[in-house]
Amino acid sequence: MEANAVASSTGAQGTVATGALAGATERWVSTGGVQLCVAELGDRERPTVVLVHGFPDSKEVWSEVAKRLADRFHVVLYDLRGCGRSSAPKPLRGGYTLEKLTDDFLAVADAVSPNAPVHLVGHDWGSVQGWEFATVGRTEGRIASFTTMSGPCLDHLGIWLHKRATRPTPRRVGQLFGQGIKSWYVYAFHTPVVPEALWRGPLARAWPALLSRVEKTPARGEPGGDYPTSSLPTDGARGVWMYRDNVRARLRRPRTDAYAHVPVQLIHPTGDVFVSEQVFDDLDQWAPQLTRRSLVAKHWAPRTRPDQISAWIAEFVTTVEDGTPARKPRATSQYAARFGGQLVLVTGAASGIGRATAFAFAEAGARVVAVDRDAEGAARTAEMSRLIGAPEAWSEQVDVSDGLAMEKLANKVADTYGVVDVLVNNAGIGVSGAFMDTSPEHWQQVLDVNLWGVIHGCRTFGKQMADRGQGGHIVNTASAAAFQPTRMLPAYATSKAAVLMLSECLRAELAGKGIGVSAICPGIVNTNITTTTRFVGVDREEEQRRRTRSTRLYGKRNYPPEKVADAILRAVARNQAVVPVTPEARGAHLLSRFAPKALRALARLEPKG
Amino acid sequence: MTTSVDDRLSARRAGRAPELRGFREVQRLAYECAEAVAGQLRPGVSEREAARMQREWLRERGVRDWFHLPFAWFGDRTAFTNFRFPLQFFPTNRKLEPGMPFILDMAPILNGYTADIGYSGCLGPSPLHDRLLADLEAHRELMLREVRERRPLREIYEDVERLMARQGYTNRHRAYPFGVIAHKVDRVKQRRWAPTAFGFGTQSLRGLASDALHGHREGWSPLWSPYRFSDHPPQPGLWAVEPHLGFRGVGAKFEEILVVTDSKDLEESAFWLDDDLPHVRRWAEEKTA
Numbered sequence: 001m002e003a004n005a006v007a008s009s010t011g012a013q014g015t016v017a018t019g020a021l022a023g024a025t026e027r028w029v030s031t032g033g034v035q036l037c038v039a040e041l042g043d044r045e046r047p048t049v050v051l052v053h054g055f056p057d058s059k060e061v062w063s064e065v066a067k068r069l070a071d072r073f074h075v076v077l078y079d080l081r082g083c084g085r086s087s088a089p090k091p092l093r094g095g096y097t098l099e100k101l102t103d104d105f106l107a108v109a110d111a112v113s114p115n116a117p118v119h120l121v122g123h124d125w126g127s128v129q130g131w132e133f134a135t136v137g138r139t140e141g142r143i144a145s146f147t148t149m150s151g152p153c154l155d156h157l158g159i160w161l162h163k164r165a166t167r168p169t170p171r172r173v174g175q176l177f178g179q180g181i182k183s184w185y186v187y188a189f190h191t192p193v194v195p196e197a198l199w200r201g202p203l204a205r206a207w208p209a210l211l212s213r214v215e216k217t218p219a220r221g222e223p224g225g226d227y228p229t230s231s232l233p234t235d236g237a238r239g240v241w242m243y244r245d246n247v248r249a250r251l252r253r254p255r256t257d258a259y260a261h262v263p264v265q266l267i268h269p270t271g272d273v274f275v276s277e278q279v280f281d282d283l284d285q286w287a288p289q290l291t292r293r294s295l296v297a298k299h300w301a302p303r304t305r306p307d308q309i310s311a312w313i314a315e316f317v318t319t320v321e322d323g324t325p326a327r328k329p330r331a332t333s334q335y336a337a338r339f340g341g342q343l344v345l346v347t348g349a350a351s352g353i354g355r356a357t358a359f360a361f362a363e364a365g366a367r368v369v370a371v372d373r374d375a376e377g378a379a380r381t382a383e384m385s386r387l388i389g390a391p392e393a394w395s396e397q398v399d400v401s402d403g404l405a406m407e408k409l410a411n412k413v414a415d416t417y418g419v420v421d422v423l424v425n426n427a428g429i430g431v432s433g434a435f436m437d438t439s440p441e442h443w444q445q446v447l448d449v450n451l452w453g454v455i456h457g458c459r460t461f462g463k464q465m466a467d468r469g470q471g472g473h474i475v476n477t478a479s480a481a482a483f484q485p486t487r488m489l490p491a492y493a494t495s496k497a498a499v500l501m502l503s504e505c506l507r508a509e510l511a512g513k514g515i516g517v518s519a520i521c522p523g524i525v526n527t528n529i530t531t532t533t534r535f536v537g538v539d540r541e542e543e544q545r546r547r548t549r550s551t552r553l554y555g556k557r558n559y560p561p562e563k564v565a566d567a568i569l570r571a572v573a574r575n576q577a578v579v580p581v582t583p584e585a586r587g588a589h590l591l592s593r594f595a596p597k598a599l600r601a602l603a604r605l606e607p608k609g
Numbered sequence: 610m611t612t613s614v615d616d617r618l619s620a621r622r623a624g625r626a627p628e629l630r631g632f633r634e635v636q637r638l639a640y641e642c643a644e645a646v647a648g649q650l651r652p653g654v655s656e657r658e659a660a661r662m663q664r665e666w667l668r669e670r671g672v673r674d675w676f677h678l679p680f681a682w683f684g685d686r687t688a689f690t691n692f693r694f695p696l697q698f699f700p701t702n703r704k705l706e707p708g709m710p711f712i713l714d715m716a717p718i719l720n721g722y723t724a725d726i727g728y729s730g731c732l733g734p735s736p737l738h739d740r741l742l743a744d745l746e747a748h749r750e751l752m753l754r755e756v757r758e759r760r761p762l763r764e765i766y767e768d769v770e771r772l773m774a775r776q777g778y779t780n781r782h783r784a785y786p787f788g789v790i791a792h793k794v795d796r797v798k799q800r801r802w803a804p805t806a807f808g809f810g811t812q813s814l815r816g817l818a819s820d821a822l823h824g825h826r827e828g829w830s831p832l833w834s835p836y837r838f839s840d841h842p843p844q845p846g847l848w849a850v851e852p853h854l855g856f857r858g859v860g861a862k863f864e865e866i867l868v869v870t871d872s873k874d875l876e877e878s879a880f881w882l883d884d885d886l887p888h889v890r891r892w893a894e895e896k897t898a
Binding site: 359 | 736737771775776777779835
């Protein structure tokens, strides 16, 4: 703790910051010969959350996340030595070792929260040094929890690489090679002089445009587009010394005792081009109290996904503060890391595939909104969802074919529960019978629910998702009848084919906004759709008979809706475009591409009377 | 509760009352066994051990023959997850863990009277499991009501299935042989040697086979299934009814005997053999609480 003794502060009052962190108070903490610029937001009596930035960044990289946390926590950000408005060590070489960065952190922590340990959050190099803080002995008692993003522990990485290099298997060699390629820039930064020159010159000029094009961060003029700041050339030029001072030394001789002494939350952006997920495979052994999260985002997720990240930080910090860090999350699904805490809205959730999907998301720890015309059924779905792992679940009664009602619902959901992260447009009805027997009213009915229901869902909730600009996913339940023509289901198949094409077009439109769209084509699944299907061209008695018969047939096929729900979660997790589910649906999908004539022949088959 | 059953029994034809009393006694004994064994279940106990505990408890009290040997299912096996072959019903080395649901299912025969019961529990508190148990009550009421209405068994089966779907559950009795929700039980002859085949008592199997033969001729079946052979009104006799709910790896059931008579009186035409059973008491307690 000697380093802290030399730390001094410019006083707790500080000055009010402007720019990306407008409203924060800024002050200076001096330690080990440098002056660190520290910004604070929120009530100082609340638990302290310290956000540490990476390379080539300054503390403003966290501005969007900090704003969202400020109402519940005392949020602290600081510029690393040499970055932003903090002064640089002299000389630079040897001034960026992890030991010195740890001194800086302790000085800041002592200045902002002298009596209570702080909750640490790190991104990129902020996370790399965060691992150092969370694993060395001298910080024990000063850190309460650690949330890591896009920055592995160099010691863990060294051991990970060593293991893969000394005991190679094809898979391990592949992993080694994969991460080796992702780390190209690390080798480049070890070249003398050139990186600095580039950062001070052309690279810094091109960087903002590059970030917004490749990483999809908000461009200048958009909300959240006030980043990077003007300190970028020096952030980049001095920051390369973090690589030079630490990477070679730590990878060659990693510490073997780098165990985290605090609960750790790992948030892994799945689209990170610098860090692969396999690096964290063995993390459970280093961090005994590990919570995994995965996020569809690229490397600069604090800029592109502030809502989700701040929600996860808040949840994690609150859990640790409540004193139950060892408690396992109730969510048991393999998708818990991906959907935990997300808001999922499912239409047609009172029965069948919709209900099973709501349950599957609930098991993954998502917050669920169950929407259906059948209020009682939807309420039941919400109630059971809470019992199996959904932290919160609500039910709403709406007819999806009613555009106004859907708009109202969308506004209500946005106001009370938030912007939907995953939308499942699942509500649908069946109409069976020859085209010549299908009346305009029947057509109206089936198109209203099956097609317009999806259109209204995408228009209202999809728009909110796109406007938020932080990604999301839309799932539309089409059908195997979308590509399998049949004389028995002209109206139904038409509506579902439209849903399939709508999904494909929307997928193309929303791809640039990081929103995925999937069309699910289940096939014959044991749900109650058969008991409500209209059989046209026959009298009431015959209709009832056909309903009973088709219900028994579907019962005999007995493909459970739970498997369709699994397919939906998988489709969202992998961002699949078109997903035929049952074997017959997959077969029909294949035939529709390679032997459409065979399908047409099947389409002519008439059911036995 | 007990007195009311007695009263109703004594009001019935003199010859039938003692017979029903025999069935009721062995059913009570079986439920006592289930409660005793459930009380001894601890983390680490395996299904095989739980089955053996039931067998030994009942053997000590005079049971020598079985309709079927005791079963025990733990964890997601209570919902018959991934069950494909009948052999999977037999107890395994699966160990009980805190928070796990379990089901004990046994069918002892005492003095020629058969019982067949199912007991669901959970090691430690589980709101989900409580919900399942509570939701079973509606099925008990529905089945009795529709049997009294003399609806075809196949339709009652489908109504139960629909109610389960509305509740959000899957029908797990469909996994039983022939997908039965119930089967007939009867008196069996006592023999000194009572062998079992595939877990079922040979005497009972014989009774069931002879019922099936008679039924086949007369147009009914001793198995209450979703298939066409159950498309007939309830056949008088004793039916061991076992609706079984499944919900994402958690299963719950009860099993007890429903008496069906040919009486014209609605109340007399069908009634539960005994209303003083653990699950019925539990529902009553929940209502008063």
